[in-house]
Amino acid sequence: MKIKITAYVKKHYPLMLSFCIPVILMLGYFIYRKMAPFGQNTLLTVDLGQQYIDFFAFFRNSILHDPSNFFYSFNKAIGGEMFGEFAYYLLSPFNLLFLFFPGKSITAGVMLVTLLKYGCSGYTFGRLLKKQQIQSNILLPLFSTVYALMGWAIANQLNLLWVDALVFLPLIINSLLQLLKNQHGTSYSLWLALMFISNYYMGYMIALFLILFFIWTETDNFVSIRHTIKDSFLFISRSLLSAGLACLVLLPTLFSLQSSKGEYTTNVIHAKIEYPPLQMLSKLLVGSFNFKQMSTGLPNIFVGSLVLFGFLLYFLNRTFKWQTRLCSFLITAFLFLSMCFEPLDLLWHGMQFPVWYPYRFSFLVSFWMIYLAALNYQSSLDISAAKVLVLALLYAGVIFLSWRNMKKLSFISKETLICSTLFATATLTLLLIRPGNVRSNRINKILLLFLVVGGETFANAILSLNNISYLSQKEYADPSEALANDSKTLSKIDPGFYRTGQTYSRTKNDGIAHDLNTGSYFSSALEKSIPDFYGQLGDPDGDNYVTYSNGSLISDSLLGMKYFTAPKDSSELDQKNAQKKALTPLTVKPEIQRYQLVKNQQLTKIYKNPLAASVGYSANEALKNVKLPINDPVNYQTNWLNAATGTWPTTKYFTAQNFNEVVFQNADKTVNLTGSLLKKKNKKDPAQVIFKFTPKTNDPYYLTFGPGMEETNVETYTGSHSLYHYGTFRHTVILNIADHSKNNEVTITTRFKKDSLFLENFVLYRLDSQQANKKLQQIKKQSWHVKEINNRHLSGKINIKNNNQIFATTIPYSSGWTVKIDGKKVPTFKLQNTFIGANISKGQHTVTMKFTPPYFYQGLLISLLSILILTVIEWRSKKQQNM
Structure with a gap:
């Protein structure tokens, strides 16, 4: 048994190291930073802490307790389809590990999944190099470590849902090369389909890159036009087959996107360079990442000096055909142009500008650089003195340009410049050394290179991640x-x-x-x-x-x-x-x-x-045609209630009130508050405006105000306490500021954060609670008595007392919902440009609603047909091999 284990380790140690080294390096860093479960910090930051961690908890609950969440959930705002959400956020096979991490321990699960994705990325890249006989032995984990810990991987560690792309990309590339070589096989279609299912967004980017990689492969292995046409058909057909396999997910998701992200597709494209392209070179340095780079940064393309030098030397390496090198250069030029030219940038991102995390496809550029560098070092790690001098001068140019742009590029510091210079110098020195035919000298050179490259990669991770702050375990758990x-x-x-x-x-x-x-x-x-x-x-x-x-x-x-x-x-x-x-x-x-x-x-x-109504209620048919104002929440709510109760537009619930006193301190005075732009008198001194009023009734009082009152512009207080409200908004909002405060003075203080303050739609209102309660009680009595079956199936009884009524809901409209009244399917329509409504007659009825993701069954059928086709292809392939 011991002999078998030793033989296995000896044979597979490069791939084992490819997995273990990235895991060990990053685990060491996490322990150093005292990340849970090794301390009181977590990996939660930005979207991982504010969004993804909640999706992971939702995934766990859906699997273990409520599978209907896969289709629809009322946990999503006021209700929404979830198939598209799962396709974007939650279909990674790694997410199954979260099933073992309940409650606050899920932060430890995040660390485990993060480490496994680092390790698996290294392993799959090492497998690609080994299968294609590009690298072997100790050099294989060297390039695998660089790949797993590339700048993109470190910068997007918090975007766990995207990191699957690093795991699957080498598997897809390897299976494509095997397909073109053997002219048969199903692994390419399967791996690409799995990528589409795991994350269609990253899968789309990989699909675009595969076109470029196929062109490069055909150029390198060109035999004849006939052979190229045959390969092209094979590539296209198997790629389409992979999309067919994933149609169960892709088709419903495509429909979902049409009402969400698809609504924001950019229609106007500007043929412009987005920033000075030479600034991109600064991202090749160690530690070239910080918090600001998340929102409006440059592409993350750090791959370390060894890979950078090998990538540049590839184009001078005459062991490769000039046609192949020319094609490589053109593809490289296209990729780098994509990272600064707006039309190409949009193409890679599905014709939408990313909200934060720009140039998300740059992992493909890094893969390309590492792959070509590995090819270049395939024959030798020795470089002539002349080439070393040229490389040194080029790298010195990058250092100089970065130094000149230090004030513009906040991620560049003296530490990053010094660190980068030292590692690059050490790498060039080792490449210059010629160990000759002495095996021990060659091994020593490789080991030293391994230490330098590993150290440089790890230093980049440390310097980059140290620029980011994280939630403590207590801040998440409490x-x-x-x-x-x-x-x-x-x-x-x-x-x-x-x-x-x-x-x-x-x-x-x-x-x-x-x-x-x-x-x-x-x-x-x-x-x-x-x-x-x-x-x-x-x-x-x-x-x-x-x-x-x-x-x-x-x-x-x-x-x-x-x-x-x-x-x-x-x-x-x-x-x-x-x-x-x-x-x-x-x-x-x-x-x-x-x-x-x-x-x-x-x-x-x-x-x-x-007074809470049900999710459905009997409403007057006036609700079908009610005119709802824009950017006026008081009249919107008034018209909604009046139309639903059949009193539109007569009843008035909100009445504008005057402030008893307004005190301006270091700010221009104005009589008309609404629409006023208040400016500081002395810009160096603090300024504030104090609004005072004394309620004459115990009714609720509300304040409306526009985006000028965002937290970036003003600090707001009621009395001596913060006037808590969500700080960012783009329309007029309404806020309850007093209730049961008759004859008690209410004071609101606004302190300027900037030189001016815009009081857009700044109005105080009193709500006639007695009148509102009367109408709301009417709605509640006419509510649908729902018996919840699950998130996608609701049923219950409703009593319609008049002929001019409709069945109204506060369930967002979607063609996926079907409504049956007394067992008969009825047409639906959109209310308030938002909700589902249906016509209904007088009397007591049983109303049933059921949701099925649009195109779900069509997608299922295409996926099943694709599986059948793939099975036939595999059967015929094996039959031919056995003949």
């Missing part, structure tokens, strides 16, 4: 534990179907992480109609997020926000929890005192809204 307890308690209090508002949160994806229908959501694939609706309702919205933080008495009830979770402040915490930090409020909501306190938790309180 609010997550509170949310989990709230979710568990609510499921016991009320097992029915409802939505739950928040006045505290950890992220916008608390709902999907903890199985709460919170109304908030953050995703790159969010349907455009949802943020459009939130923006008009008076809640914060963006292209890829919505936050239900500014609900009014009216919107809470119409949207069925039946429960609310609120944090206790420090004075309310018992002795057991006194040392815990109070949860951070998301918004102020004085009117929550109108709701019934149903549970007092350790860190939170749970309230019940007695």
